[in-house]
Amino acid sequence: MTPPARECPRFPLALNENPYGPLPSVRRALEGALVSANRYPEFWPRRLPRLIANHLGCSSEQIVVGAGATGVIMHILQALLTGPDAEVVMADPTFDGYPLLTVTVGGHPVMVPLTADGSQDLEAMLAAIDARTQIVVLCNPHNPTGTRLRHRDLAGFLNRIDARITVILDEAYIEFMPPHRRTDTDLILAAHPNVIVVRTFSKAFGLAGLRVGYALTNPQTAARIARWQIPFGINALAEIAVHASYAAQGELNHRIRTITRERDRLTAALRRLGYTPPDSAANYVFVPLTDPVQAGRVSEAFAAAGIRAKQYPAGIRITVGDPTANDAVIASLTDAQSGLPVSSCGNALARTTI
Numbered sequence: 513m514t515p516p517a518r519e520c521p522r523f524p525l526a527l528n529e530n531p532y533g534p535l536p537s538v539r540r541a542l543e544g545a546l547v548s549a550n551r552y553p554e555f556w557p558r559r560l561p562r563l564i565a566n567h568l569g570c571s572s573e574q575i576v577v578g579a580g581a582t583g584v585i586m587h588i589l590q591a592l593l594t595g596p597d598a599e600v601v602m603a604d605p606t607f608d609g610y611p612l613l614t615v616t617v618g619g620h621p622v623m624v625p626l627t628a629d630g631s632q633d634l635e636a637m638l639a640a641i642d643a644r645t646q647i648v649v650l651c652n653p654h655n656p657t658g659t660r661l662r663h664r665d666l667a668g669f670l671n672r673i674d675a676r677i678t679v680i681l682d683e684a685y686i687e688f689m690p691p692h693r694r695t696d697t698d699l700i701l702a703a704h705p706n707v708i709v710v711r712t713f714s715k716a717f718g719l720a721g722l723r724v725g726y727a728l729t730n731p732q733t734a735a736r737i738a739r740w741q742i743p744f745g746i747n748a749l750a751e752i753a754v755h756a757s758y759a760a761q762g763e764l765n766h767r768i769r770t771i772t773r774e775r776d777r778l779t780a781a782l783r784r785l786g787y788t789p790p791d792s793a794a795n796y797v798f799v800p801l802t803d804p805v806q807a808g809r810v811s812e813a814f815a816a817a818g819i820r821a822k823q824y825p826a827g828i829r830i831t832v833g834d835p836t837a838n839d840a841v842i843a844s845l846t847d848a849q850s851g852l853p854v855s856s857c858g859n860a861l862a863r864t865t866i
């Protein structure tokens with residue numbers, strides 16, 4: 513029997529997925545583990561948080577795992593947002609999960625526009641905080657622009673926030689950033705117990721389909737979040753995949769180098785064409801497009817080439833794919849820039865995917 517049909521563009525570049533599947537040794541471990549798929553995972557996940565904590569060098573009481581970072585974010589909002597007026601301050605745009613899940617749990621997203629260079633506007637976010645604010649969300653690197661937060665700026669921001677407000681520091685793409693460019697999470701967490709770091713195995717590790725992510729915070733907050741976990745809620749393959757992924761640091765580094773090299777090639781090519789993507793610290797590139805005619809031409813060119821990217825009012829976010837996909841993006845954006853007609857087969861820019 514054939515599996516259910518999945519709508520599949522030739523170049524699926526809308527979800528910031530890793531184009532290369534799980535790491536080879538992780539794939540082998542997963543194949544070997546499939547024979548035990550008749551067995552339940554742990555009732556409450558204990559081994560997986562321990563595994564992650566050992567890798568990070570923290571206590572397992574500080575880790576809460578979930579069904580991807582999305583599942584963890586949902587549990588954070590369920591646990592910490594209280595009352596009918598609760599507000600969550602976040603950048604506009606940001607990862608769509610944040611406004612969506614905030615509304616799902618009955619909160620109100622307060623959207624703060626990015627600066628002109630695509631960075632989260634820390635001053636404006638501070639100014640947006642009021643008595644109703646319960647959570648502030650920062651992403652590093654930011655989605656969709658790929659801009660990064662500097663340690664000094666983040667620390668300054670946190671010093672000015674009332675400790676009653678929780679700050680979610682979303683590091684879904686942190687592995688794509690060289691270590692010397694990352695903010696010092698240990699220092700941040702030690703100085704600010706109100707911070708929750710969120711990470712995922714969906715991006716650099718290439719495990720989006722397995723749904724595994726985690727929060728890292730102080731043990732008391734972690735325990736509050738964990739109360740929302742679902743029994744047997746983490747699939748049994750997640751633990752095997754994480755274990756094998758941590759053992760495959762060399763393969764992971766190779767992947768990251770391949771993707772970031774392609775990202776830099778794509779960025780340079782787009783700049784040569786006259787587009788103005790900001791420097792990205794992640795596995796995607798944001799192309800500002802404010803002229804509706806030009807945006808329409810890009811949409812047409814992408815549709816003709818079978819490229820699915822993600823559209824925003826101010827531009828498009830293109831996931832870095834394999835070299836063939838990136839060449840197709842460059843060719844399409846060359847066409848769109850040239851003014852020559854492109855054949856159209858529908859709108860390739862996904863508005864609804866997150």
Ligand SMILES: Cc1ncc(COP(=O)(O)O)c(C=O)c1O
Pocket residue numbers: 527528579580581582583607609651655682684711712713714720724725866
């Ligand atoms: C910034 C950010 N956070 C969290 C997520 C959620 O990732 P997942 O639920 O696959 O772990 C994404 C997914 O695109 C993201 O871009």
